[in-house]
Amino acid sequence: MDIKETGILGPDPGGHWYYRSKAEAVERCLRGVTCTTLLDVGAGSGFFSRHLLTHTALRTAYCVDPNYEREWGETVGGKPLHFLQRTDGVDADLVLLMDVVEHVDDDVALLREYRAKARADAAFLISVPAFQFLWSAHDVFLGHRRRYTLHGLETAVRNAGLRVEFGGYFYGAVFPLAVLVRLARRRAHGAVSSDLRPHHPAINALLLGVCRAELPLLRHNRLFGLTAFCLARRAS
Numbered sequence: 001m002d003i004k005e006t007g008i009l010g011p012d013p014g015g016h017w018y019y020r021s022k023a024e025a026v027e028r029c030l031r032g033v034t035c036t037t038l039l040d041v042g043a044g045s046g047f048f049s050r051h052l053l054t055h056t057a058l059r060t061a062y063c064v065d066p067n068y069e070r071e072w073g074e075t076v077g078g079k080p081l082h083f084l085q086r087t088d089g090v091d092a093d094l095v096l097l098m099d100v101v102e103h104v105d106d107d108v109a110l111l112r113e114y115r116a117k118a119r120a121d122a123a124f125l126i127s128v129p130a131f132q133f134l135w136s137a138h139d140v141f142l143g144h145r146r147r148y149t150l151h152g153l154e155t156a157v158r159n160a161g162l163r164v165e166f167g168g169y170f171y172g173a174v175f176p177l178a179v180l181v182r183l184a185r186r187r188a189h190g191a192v193s194s195d196l197r198p199h200h201p202a203i204n205a206l207l208l209g210v211c212r213a214e215l216p217l218l219r220h221n222r223l224f225g226l227t228a229f230c231l232a233r234r235a236s
Contacts, residue, residue: 037061037090041100111163168219168229
């Protein structure tokens, strides 16, 4: 979760349909990937690191974000979680970049940087916001440089010296609704702000259920969605 959005959802962001389903999508993407140490780049609040430490066999996680005011450590389920402002390298076999590369001018250079900082056999899981025509005040608020097609993301990943294992879109089921909302807000010239909002429990449960039903299709959906995922490793 981006630091700019911490506090919008209260003390339990994991209960929100968007973040709960995205965390489950990350788990789905990592099925069959054996890893013990996580390097979470641009980790913000550390939401995904905490989720993976709790729900997978990961033993240690390092959250790296230059926007942290200080460095500190925690434990999650008895496992160490480190928050760092920067790192020269971590012996990580999983590198997570959740909605990170769209924030920098040179996405390939960022991927190459962390390719060099991780283990030679490390897996990389990357997510980005999809489709430039969905650009909105939400992207401006978060400081995005661009949105991606799946092809564009995979091209950047390959240019960084990584081998794509699979790519797919997520949030395809809510995609039509999101398109309508984004276009309507664009015509209304709304203020620059986050689209993230708490919802009534019934609406939240409905949206979570719809997204969960889509999870089995994640590795196969190359058509449309709000988020593009890519799992990659170092190219041989």
